[in-house]
Amino acid sequence: MKKKYILACVLAALGMVGCFKDDSSLGTTNVPKIQIAEMRDTSIVSYSGNILAVSPVVETEYPESELSYAWYYFPSNNVNSEEWANGFRNNKISEEKDLQYEVNLPSGTYTITLEVTSNSNQYASMQHFTLGVTTEFSNLYYVLKETADGNAELDLVDGTDVNPDMVTKVHGAPIPGSPIGLSYIYNQGYVTETGSAGAKAMYVFTDEDTRVYNTEDFAEIVTRNTLSYQEFPEGEMPCNAFCSLVLMMVTNEGFYYTQPYDETMDYTSASRYGASTGAGGSRYIVAVGGGMSGYVYWSEQEHHLYMTDMNGASPTPLEYSMPSGVDETTLSCIGGGTNSISGSETNWFLVENAAGERWLYTFGASTTGVTVEPVAASSHLANAHIVAANGLSAPGLYAVDGNQLYLCYFEEDGNGIYDGDNEAAVTLPGVGSDETIAYVSNQYLNAEAAWADGSFDFDNLVIGTQVGEKYRLYVYGDKLNSLPGGIPQKAVEPAEGTGTVKSVRYAAPVNLDLFAYMASSPIFPLCD
């Protein structure tokens, strides 16, 4: 029986043997290939007359006269349905072999594709590369500083290059009021002559005014008068803004939300805020679990932690117990942030009373389990005049005490006190002894963790020092993981300008759609 099966299989196999020699005439036609050498990824500054020049290396047997060339660009994010309609061929930019293309594209990442086609038989070959597009006003740091006369100005800092006093240069005068801080919003809507448009926008908050600048062209797209459908009462100060599935803003007296701008979700409104729906806040806001578990802010109005969610639900007070004898209504917040190391998240707020006594609030990736510990008076954290979060590289926070930077590691001894027995001095290579540390911030972007373009991701420890009327800005670190242990590895050349640094934000030319806010780990810090 078995032999019969084997015989049948052998016969079947023989039956499947094909002939390699036949009388066909079709197979004799040679179709030469077209080979395009790989092209390098590059980046360029848009709207500045810069030319993207590429000379591709094409190897083929076809004569040059038989070839046609087509170059296309295709945006990598925020692609609406019309742009998908014709696939990558939607935006043709050249039909020449050598590309000479003046780039006037919104910032973001694009795929540039070259298609070479034989006119004789339509055989075609393609090659592509990635183009990072920035603008003169993006892919650099915005430095909010206090001017000598107590108003606010913006310097744009790119490495050691400083483009100073941009608000005065472009809009005629500095922003009135003492600077409070910056917020960078990837999905801001604003009013245009024909309706509304979206922008990657920099909010500037002072104690008298609020301005929002488009980081494409530095246009002032929102002012205090156009932030809301209704006028803000005199004395109400917006102080921070952040985006999730809605765009949210806190003032000293209220909490506001509106719709962000995201064409992929058909959110195309002008992002004007309505009336307050909750307790006033402060600069100090954290995204818990990347925001998936909510957003918690210190309410300077209620002297308590409040939380909202990704949809901007009316903020509610967090439930936690204060140490015996501590009257929370007497406390003010002086720092806050999120730390996320290897999936372990610590959110913290540092508060103090009028006597200078301090308490550290901490909780994990959920809004329950807030613990409040007194900070031992002998610790650097108790005496620091600057505190700042470490985001992704060390399980602690930064504090400056006696002009020395320290890493204050979170304590796990469970004794109910932050006793400061785990604090370490951090050397800042290149900072001179004549300089006074005036600003510390760990700025980072982890867009890749939010399923977005990670090509601009970074992790920087930003130190602002003061020498007389001048500041120096040291930016340590580079890409993610370039600050091992939260410690600068090598000296850097500082940028120098006049005034005093109050807040910094990096205007990354990355398109983040609203799905990015579904990530469960920090994408960027919400406060300095």
Added chain:
Amino acid sequence: MLAAFAACEKDLEPYSEEQCRLNFWYLNWDNEVAMTDDIGDRMYSTYNQSDYSFYYEGLPERDTLWFKVSTMGFLSDQDRPIALKQIMQDTMENAEAGLHYVAFDDPDAAHLYVMPANADTVSIPVILLNDPSLEKKEVILCFGFDDNGTFAPGYDEFSYRVIRFTAEAVEPSAWLEGFFGTWGPVKHQLMIEWTGEAWDNDYINKMYEEDYPYLEYMNQWFHYKLEEENAKRVADGLDVYREEDGTEITIPLYR
């Protein structure tokens, strides 16, 4: 075995359907011409229903609604008549031709029901009449294409439309209960007086499309405005605002 591998080379026949048909023309949510498959997924299930009230248009004696229709089949180099018929419903009082609307075969209107030569779309009117009886009731006009030998009805889903109309203040189908609370004629009139806007389907849909946050903001604004106005009334010894049936008017905060 070999027969099974044989390929067919029969040419496709050219389109030869002589019967022309008519469909009402719609756009889906992506602003593309709607297909029947879009219903439910990319079109509201109420896509073919219209609500109208003379009340929100200033109580004119008559008003005209226009509906775009499109052809299936060959074009013609001559004008072609379009026939409409009323389809009686048993769910509501049916509109009466000549009393509530101008009959589709009225000699004065017949010339409007024509597909022009070489055209495949045209807008046709339905002329509604503001009979005094509509002050206290709503009627329904369901109408579709009648086979007149030139055109037959097209797809079932796209071959008829429904208009519910009245001269009363009625709830617009676009009314957003989450933002404005339960609809009521007194509340609606207050909203009109306070803002100068109609808050009818056209206005609500326009705001929804162009400036959704504004509707959320107006929820807050109406809520506090009502509180403020009620407080004034109470201070003046009056009752708070109520609908005619005595129900207190409220506009709860959306959040």
